[in-house]
Amino acid sequence: xxxxxxxxxxxxxxxxxxxxxxxxxxxxxxxxxxxxxxxxxxxxxxxxxxxxxxxxxxxxxxxxxxxxxxxxxxxxxxxxxxxxxxxxxxxxxxxxxxxxxxxxxxxxxxxxxxxxxxxxxxxxxxxxxxxxxxxxxxxxxxxxxxxxxxxxxxxxxxxxxxxxxxxxxxxxxxxxxxxxxxxxxxxxxxxxxxxxxxxxxxxxxxxxxxxxxxxxxxxxxxxxxxxxxxxxxxxxxxxxxxxxxxxxxxxxxxxxxxxxxxxx
Ligand SMILES: [Fe+2]
Numbered sequence: 708x709x710x711x712x713x714x715x716x717x718x719x720x721x722x723x724x725x726x727x728x729x730x731x732x733x734x735x736x737x738x739x740x741x742x743x744x745x746x747x748x749x750x751x752x753x754x755x756x757x758x759x760x761x762x763x764x765x766x767x768x769x770x771x772x773x774x775x776x777x778x779x780x781x782x783x784x785x786x787x788x789x790x791x792x793x794x795x796x797x798x799x800x801x802x803x804x805x806x807x808x809x810x811x812x813x814x815x816x817x818x819x820x821x822x823x824x825x826x827x828x829x830x831x832x833x834x835x836x837x838x839x840x841x842x843x844x845x846x847x848x849x850x851x852x853x854x855x856x857x858x859x860x861x862x863x864x865x866x867x868x869x870x871x872x873x874x875x876x877x878x879x880x881x882x883x884x885x886x887x888x889x890x891x892x893x894x895x896x897x898x899x900x901x902x903x904x905x906x907x908x909x910x911x912x913x914x915x916x917x918x919x920x921x922x923x924x925x926x927x928x929x930x931x932x933x934x935x936x937x938x939x940x941x942x943x944x945x946x947x948x949x950x951x952x953x954x955x956x957x958x959x960x961x962x963x964x965x966x967x968x969x970x971x
């Protein structure tokens with residue numbers, strides 16, 4: 708389903724600290740940017756740009772989504788398992804569902820926002836961009852359900868929207884001494900060098916290899932699709948309910964505009 712976010716790279720300038728934003732959003736972007744050390748001999752490279760923000764309408768939209776998802780699950784439950792994942796064509800299955808479309812629009816705007824930040828030096832400022840949500844599905848989990856570490860293919864941006872965080876960990880301190888419950892963990896490139904690698908005082912920075920998104924009702928988290936991530940096992944009184952998605956982004960020419968020439 709092609710959703711044109713209806714914004715330009717310049718016009719859709721979401722203000723940081725707006726009422727719908729989460730406290731962590733700025734920290735994520737800023738924490739991954741190279742910090743000037745003041746030492747002209749040092750180069751720090753390749754930050755990761757992500758976005759988290761809360762949907763302003765989540766208190767209205769989420770109950771309608773929960774109703775839709777549980778009805779859908781009851782119709783299509785394929786076995787006796789406690790957890791459930793729908794197919795990824797929800798937008799095609801429910802093209803007229805008001806709240807689902809509101810969420811899709813919010814997601815599309817978030818993708819434009821984070822892609823604009825990541826491509827700030829490359830996008831033409833006034834250029835219109837459109838977002839093609841290539842898959843959107845929901846998952847209901849409990850009883851320690853989880854997914855292994857993975858990435859998403861054939862897309863540039865992926866994300867999770869927490870419809871019901873339930874008993875998920877809410878902060879690094881909330882499950883002190885235990886594994887976090889139901890968080891979404893993202894892994895940076897340093898994780899590749901941890902297993903069997905050499906560790907000493909000189910490469911302590913390699914331990915800074917992951918970041919957790921703590922679920923909150925109505926929170927959206929968008930990340931580059933190639934970033935490894937893992938939904939941690941969840942168990943609680945109520946089910947953890949999320950929407951997952953992935954998307955492609957196009958400019959006005961409608962092409963992927965990827966240069967396969969020899970100049971790069
Ligand atoms: Fe995923």
